[in-house]
Amino acid sequence: MSLLQSTQFRPDxxxxxxxxxxxxxxxxxxxxVAWLVALILVIMPLIANGFFLIEIFATTxxxxxxxxxxxxxxxxxxxxxxxxxxxxxxxxxxxxVFGVSGNANISLGWPWWLATPMALALATLFGTLGGALAVRxxxxxTIMITLAIGAAFYYFTNQNWAIFNxxxxxxxxxxxxxxxxxxxxxxxxxxxxxxxxxxCYFAVQYVSRAPFGLALQGVRDNxxxxxxxxxxxxxxxxxxxxxxxxxxxxxxxxxxxxYRQISPGSVSVGACIDVLIIAVVGGITRPIGPFIGxxxxxxxxxxxxxxxxxxxxxxNRFRLLIGLGFLAIVFWSSDGxxxxxxxxxxxxxxxxxxxxxxxHG
Amino acid sequence: xxxFIERHPAxxxxxxxxxxxxxxxxFAIWPPGLEAAIGRKRLFLNAVLNGITxxxxxxxxASGFTLIFGLMRNVNLAHGxxxxxxxxxxxxxxxWTGSWILSFIVAFIAVALVGVILQLAVFRRMEGQDxxxxxxxxxxxxxxxxxxxxxxxxxxxQVQTPSWLIGPxxxxxxxxxxxxxxxxxxxxxxxxxxxxxxxxxxGIAMWLALNRTRIGMIVRAGVDDRDILAATGVRIQLVxxxxxxxxxxxxxxxxxVGGTFQSLSPGEDTxxxxxxxxxxxxxxxxxxxxxxxxxxxxxxxxQLGSVYIPxxxxxxxxxxxxxxLALRPQGLLxxx
Numbered sequence: 026m027s028l029l030q031s032t033q034f035r036p037d038x039x040x041x042x043x044x045x046x047x048x049x050x051x052x053x054x055x056x057x058v059a060w061l062v063a064l065i066l067v068i069m070p071l072i073a074n075g076f077f078l079i080e081i082f083a084t085t086x087x088x089x090x091x092x093x094x095x096x097x098x099x100x101x102x103x104x105x106x107x108x109x110x111x112x113x114x115x116x117x118x119x120x121x122v123f124g125v126s127g128n129a130n131i132s133l134g135w136p137w138w139l140a141t142p143m144a145l146a147l148a149t150l151f152g153t154l155g156g157a158l159a160v161r162x163x164x165x166x167t168i169m170i171t172l173a174i175g176a177a178f179y180y181f182t183n184q185n186w187a188i189f190n191x192x193x194x195x196x197x198x199x200x201x202x203x204x205x206x207x208x209x210x211x212x213x214x215x216x217x218x219x220x221x222x223x224x225c226y227f228a229v230q231y232v233s234r235a236p237f238g239l240a241l242q243g244v245r246d247n248x249x250x251x252x253x254x255x256x257x258x259x260x261x262x263x264x265x266x267x268x269x270x271x272x273x274x275x276x277x278x279x280x281x282x283x284y285r286q287i288s289p290g291s292v293s294v295g296a297c298i299d300v301l302i303i304a305v306v307g308g309i310t311r312p313i314g315p316f317i318g319x320x321x322x323x324x325x326x327x328x329x330x331x332x333x334x335x336x337x338x339x340x341n342r343f344r345l346l347i348g349l350g351f352l353a354i355v356f357w358s359s360d361g362x363x364x365x366x367x368x369x370x371x372x373x374x375x376x377x378x379x380x381x382x383x384x385h386g
Numbered sequence: 387x388x389x390f391i392e393r394h395p396a397x398x399x400x401x402x403x404x405x406x407x408x409x410x411x412x413f414a415i416w417p418p419g420l421e422a423a424i425g426r427k428r429l430f431l432n433a434v435l436n437g438i439t440x441x442x443x444x445x446x447x448a449s450g451f452t453l454i455f456g457l458m459r460n461v462n463l464a465h466g467x468x469x470x471x472x473x474x475x476x477x478x479x480x481x482w483t484g485s486w487i488l489s490f491i492v493a494f495i496a497v498a499l500v501g502v503i504l505q506l507a508v509f510r511r512m513e514g515q516d517x518x519x520x521x522x523x524x525x526x527x528x529x530x531x532x533x534x535x536x537x538x539x540x541x542x543x544q545v546q547t548p549s550w551l552i553g554p555x556x557x558x559x560x561x562x563x564x565x566x567x568x569x570x571x572x573x574x575x576x577x578x579x580x581x582x583x584x585x586x587x588x589g590i591a592m593w594l595a596l597n598r599t600r601i602g603m604i605v606r607a608g609v610d611d612r613d614i615l616a617a618t619g620v621r622i623q624l625v626x627x628x629x630x631x632x633x634x635x636x637x638x639x640x641x642x643v644g645g646t647f648q649s650l651s652p653g654e655d656t657x658x659x660x661x662x663x664x665x666x667x668x669x670x671x672x673x674x675x676x677x678x679x680x681x682x683x684x685x686x687x688x689q690l691g692s693v694y695i696p697x698x699x700x701x702x703x704x705x706x707x708x709x710x711l712a713l714r715p716q717g718l719l720x721x722x
Contacts, residue, residue: 158708166667166671168461168463170711173664180700181700181701184697185697294660295528302524305521348529349525351521355521355525
């Protein structure tokens with residue numbers, strides 16, 4: 026079974042070959058809804074003010090990028106890694122440590138164009154090493170090991186003052202400023218995150234259809250058979266971890282630029298689990314899922330307080346709401362919100378479409 | 387044991403040397419040079435005893451976790467919540483009735499009931515879907531954590547130690563010789579020793595129950611191959627419920643223990659979940675002796691680490707996990 030093939034656009038045989046190849050590679054180009062969403066995202070600064078632009082949409086995109094890396098591992102590799110946020114947090118810390126920040130005794134003060142690639146490289150290395158550790162076991166063991174790595178990193182940042190500055194973290198991290206543009210200004214930053222998110226999204230789409238991605242899905246479905254065919258399952262898995270770590274690191278860099286500070290709270294176990302929730306609620310079979318999940322999560326986190334109080338309930342029960350919502354999704358739709366949407370659409374559009382059971386994991 | 391020495395002579399030698407060094411460090415009077423290098427012997431002995439007793443607590447938490455995992459392949463990530471819930475229940479009972487022993491019994495029963503409900507209402511419906519079960523336990527841990535925060539708030543609670551357990555006891559371990567030639571013995575809190583003894587008793591009882599009784603035989607068979615076991619006519623669902631209740635109840639007891647010699651607050655659930663994860667990864671998943679060994683190793687590493695290399699204590703724990711995963715991915719005492 027391939028989740029991808031079942032959702033892939035089936036080209037009309039009359040279209041020319043080159044165009045058909047393009048469509049097969051990027052089925053989004055045929056979908057009017059995708060164009061509409063892209064258009065809305067691009068002209069968002071005209072619609073939304075600063076609060077919505079940064080607090081809702083940029084935050085959604087950043088969380089979406091981090092969750093996308095988890096989706097890639099879980100959906101195509103069958104490895105549920107809870108350390109993706111830890112990798113992102115590590116990248117954020119590295120930006121703060123190598124770059125310029127308010128804690129001059131820790132930060133090395135490198136310019137951003139040196140500090141950022143360094144952070145990305147180190148975080149990718151970190152994720153790859155963690156992945157190399159995690160692939161030594163399989164299935165649910167992966168969850169346990171990656172959770173242990175994430176939790177260990179959290180406690181380590183809390184204890185270590187030399188590099189991570191203990192539980193206060195690193196504040197007033199400098200953000201890039203070049204070509205006369207302050208890239209942390211609301212609109213510029215929104216476009217940066219949108220651009221990075223789009224690149225990550227298409228990169229994941231592309232990789233999932235490239236030979237490597239197909240082999241990875243083969244490893245997910247039957248690693249023994251892939252090994253018999255001459256593939257090296259563990260090498261594919263570790264490479265997948267490396268790719269996902271790079272994506273998570275991009276998200277982490279954006280996150281530290283967004284908040285301008287980083288502290289152990291940003292890499293806590295709860296936050297690691299939030300990323301899993303985002304990916305699962307959105308749906309881990311398609312790269313768009315994490316972004317949908319992130320939007321729901323951010324909207325809930327921002328407005329649950331007001332809504333709960335409006336209904337006369339205790340506003341502090343946001344996490345309860347999130348937990349119950351997550352449970353409901355896990356119970357009734359193994360494919361997250363996307364699965365629910367697909368099911369609803371299939372029901373309403375009668376039975377012309379092929380039926381596919383959205384399996385995951 | 388003999389087979390282990392035959393098969394891995396080098397490892398056996400390393401283990402024997404390590405044990406010998408440890409015994410010497412514990413029983414000998416330290417020469418002044420050593421004391422100058424790594425500090426007083428009292429400090430070291432305290433760290434070792436703290437580590438071992440903490441290991442007892444970790445064992446109580448992790449044994450339930452590993453039992454549930456071994457039989458049902460259910461990574462119960464809500465295990466930390468069960469621990470914290472047991473602790474809160476124990477606190478409520480002990481302040482209400484003033485009885486420390488009663489708080490253990492009530493915590494065991496209450497948390498075991500929660501476990502029964504979970505198994506019947508949730509996990510039974512998604513049997514065989516490991517990943518989905520694990521996700522559900524994550525969701526449950528979030529819900530439980532918030533509910534407990536709602537009811538008990540963010541305060542620290544400590545279960546009152548009963549008066550007959552308060553105070554230090556003198557151990558026959560020399561820490562130093564005074565200049566007058568008078569030996570100085572180590573003083574250590576009685577309650578921690580009693581709790582450690584109790585966890586050893588529980589561990590041995592579990593081992594006996596698993597290896598010497600009919601139920602234990604069924605459980606062991608289920609760990610090996612539950613499909614065949616079910617095919618032989620054992621009412622496997624009943625066994626699942628019992629094991630889940632026992633594992634959850636142990637977490638509840640551990641909660642009261644943890645509430646007595648540490649404290650209870652939101653966040654402790656993740657701490658103990660992490661501890662049981664690492665213990666079980668190190669010791670071997672699904673193995674009770676493995677949980678005991680892993681618990682003592684991790685407890686010692688944590689306490690000695692926090693005394694001698696405070697900023698990197700957690701890294702030591704983590705490094706142990708990494709080394710075990712690198713050399714023996716299935717855990718130290720797992721059979722596979």
